[in-house]
Amino acid sequence: MTAAATPEFEVANERNKRRRGLLMALPAYVYLILFFALPLIIVVVYSFATRNRFGGTDLSGWNLEAYAKLGEPIVRDILFRSLWLAIITTVICLLFAYPFAYFLATRSQVVRNLMLVFVMIPFWSNFLVRNYAWRVLLGNDGPVSRLTETIGLGETTILFTPTAVVLGLVYGFLPFMILPLYASIERMDWSLIEASRDLGATGLQTFRSVTFPLSLPGVIAGSILVFIPSLGAYVTPEILGGAKTTLLGSYIVTQFLTARNWPVGASVSTVLMVVMLAATLVYFRKGGRTL
Amino acid sequence: MAGNAQQLRGNTRWVLSLNAVLVYVFFYAPIALLILYSFSDDQLVGRWGGFTLDWYRAFGQNDEVQNALSVSLRVALISTLLSVVLGTMAALSLERFRFRGNRIFDALLYLPVIIPDVTMAVMMLIFFTSLDDIIGLQVTKGFTTITLSHVAFSISFVSIVVRARLAGMSETLEEAAQDLYASRWQAFRFVTLPLILPGIVGGALLALTLSLDDVVITQFVAGPGSTTLPVYVFGLIRRGVSPLINAVSVVMLAASVLLVVLSLVAQRARGGSVT
Numbered sequence: 001m002t003a004a005a006t007p008e009f010e011v012a013n014e015r016n017k018r019r020r021g022l023l024m025a026l027p028a029y030v031y032l033i034l035f036f037a038l039p040l041i042i043v044v045v046y047s048f049a050t051r052n053r054f055g056g057t058d059l060s061g062w063n064l065e066a067y068a069k070l071g072e073p074i075v076r077d078i079l080f081r082s083l084w085l086a087i088i089t090t091v092i093c094l095l096f097a098y099p100f101a102y103f104l105a106t107r108s109q110v111v112r113n114l115m116l117v118f119v120m121i122p123f124w125s126n127f128l129v130r131n132y133a134w135r136v137l138l139g140n141d142g143p144v145s146r147l148t149e150t151i152g153l154g155e156t157t158i159l160f161t162p163t164a165v166v167l168g169l170v171y172g173f174l175p176f177m178i179l180p181l182y183a184s185i186e187r188m189d190w191s192l193i194e195a196s197r198d199l200g201a202t203g204l205q206t207f208r209s210v211t212f213p214l215s216l217p218g219v220i221a222g223s224i225l226v227f228i229p230s231l232g233a234y235v236t237p238e239i240l241g242g243a244k245t246t247l248l249g250s251y252i253v254t255q256f257l258t259a260r261n262w263p264v265g266a267s268v269s270t271v272l273m274v275v276m277l278a279a280t281l282v283y284f285r286k287g288g289r290t291l
Numbered sequence: 292m293a294g295n296a297q298q299l300r301g302n303t304r305w306v307l308s309l310n311a312v313l314v315y316v317f318f319y320a321p322i323a324l325l326i327l328y329s330f331s332d333d334q335l336v337g338r339w340g341g342f343t344l345d346w347y348r349a350f351g352q353n354d355e356v357q358n359a360l361s362v363s364l365r366v367a368l369i370s371t372l373l374s375v376v377l378g379t380m381a382a383l384s385l386e387r388f389r390f391r392g393n394r395i396f397d398a399l400l401y402l403p404v405i406i407p408d409v410t411m412a413v414m415m416l417i418f419f420t421s422l423d424d425i426i427g428l429q430v431t432k433g434f435t436t437i438t439l440s441h442v443a444f445s446i447s448f449v450s451i452v453v454r455a456r457l458a459g460m461s462e463t464l465e466e467a468a469q470d471l472y473a474s475r476w477q478a479f480r481f482v483t484l485p486l487i488l489p490g491i492v493g494g495a496l497l498a499l500t501l502s503l504d505d506v507v508i509t510q511f512v513a514g515p516g517s518t519t520l521p522v523y524v525f526g527l528i529r530r531g532v533s534p535l536i537n538a539v540s541v542v543m544l545a546a547s548v549l550l551v552v553l554s555l556v557a558q559r560a561r562g563g564s565v566t
């Protein structure tokens with residue numbers, strides 16, 4: 001009899017446990033559905049709506065007009081400019097972060113932890129303030145300008161240009177590249193590199209055919225972590241960029257707060273969201289885990 | 292892996308060291324100069340004009356700044372508290388129980404981390420505005436809408452951090468407690484909670500940082516008379532730089548560095564490495 005009683009008891013227990021699990025998740029579940037999933041759906045709905053003459057939005061009569069607007073030269077330029085700046089930012093981050101992460105991985109444990117702490121501090125520091133610091137530095141008659149004048153390079157006039165935006169983005173997101181790169185280089189099998197050298201490969205050959213391929217998951221993870229926020233950046237271009245270098249983030253904000261064309265703002269947001277989701281899928285596919 | 296140090300030879304070693312120095316200078320020089328100039332007695336932001344504390348005094352006397360600061364702190368505390376409770380419960384449930392729909396819930400929990408600020412801001416704005424159109428509920432944008440939005444993105448971060456802590460723990464201790472006739476609540480209170488506390492503290496500090504950092508989402512859901520400090524400062528910066536902003540920035544920076552240090556201490560207590 002006991003043999004038959006046990007499964008029954010376990011089934012009841014299991015059902016009980018499942019119910020408790022659901023109950024425990026319920027508050028967060030309800031909250032996220034109400035204040036996240038629902039707003040998300042509403043944005044997608046708005047992207048198919050029409051703007052009426054009064055700056056309001058008509059939800060009746062769905063259409064693709066707002067998406068058609070993405071093909072117009074002005075919006076297309078903004079789209080390409082944002083993509084281009086995000087790519088440049090990612091490449092520059094990679095160029096500095098890779099050797100840095102490699103160096104970090106070859107230090108002793110104590111030095112490594114200390115160096116990591118000093119990467120984490122800017123990573124966690126207030127993002128707005130870090131952008132503002134560059135505004136002060138690059139300003140007219142600011143410290144950078146005075147420095148370049150003193151050494152005979154003339155005034156620095158990069159504030160309010162795309163260069164300043166890239167500088168600000170690299171400054172903001174470099175730690176996002178360093179951390180996953182470090183994680184993947186650190187757990188690399190170093191004996192493979194020794195083997196390559198023992199077999200007579202030069203340093204460059206070893207790097208190209210052993211080290212780099214082994215660290216590829218870190219390269220991909222870091223690149224996505226830098227590329228995603230760069231593409232949707234709003235604060236950095238607003239503070240360091242000029243009126244001529246509108247990027248996606250600013251364009252969306254303008255559509256909502258000034259131009260009052262919500263369907264277009266919603267459609268650009270939706271496109272941005274889809275790009276991010278696609279990038280995130282690639283990220284998880286490639287084994288990235290550090291979010 | 293201490294032997295790795297020998298693998299760098301000659302030129303490579305120099306180039307890598309130089310690069311590391313450059314990266315650190317790049318990270319810290321702007322912050323250091325900003326701090327320095329916040330003590331400068333000169334109307335121009337980037338010029339040294341002798342030591343002064345005037346800008347910090349102005350910071351203390353500026354009513355708008357003080358008001359924004361108080362909104363920021365209240366929003367940060369309330370949204371952190373709410374998201375810690377909700378996020379921890381979600382984490383416990385997802386790590387400890389299997390129930391129907393938990394995969395969907397998993398995805399729903401990750402989304403707010405992935406979605407760009409701007410999109411989230413747009414979502415919250417349209418949502419609060421359309422509440423009026425759809426169910427006739429008039430929402431005044433301000434303190435409440437800001438707090439609700441902050442909770443919406445913080446829950447996910449808290450639950451990810453707490454889950455990371457839970458993932459490495461077996462259930463045996465909790466089971467032992469229950470076998471020894473502890474009630475479910477007692478087992479949680481005296482066994483589970485102390486074990487996951489470092490994770491909860493880490494998650495709370497992350498939620499605080501995110502709330503105190505946010506500009507974009509808050510800007511969309513803030514109302515006249517109730518903005519947070521970052522949004523207020525962002526508005527000031529767009530009109531131009533000023534030594535007052537330098538001082539406010541340094542205070543904000545000090546607050547975030549304090550939070551980093553606290554979270555590193557919390558992680559130390561967790562016994563893990565700094566990553």
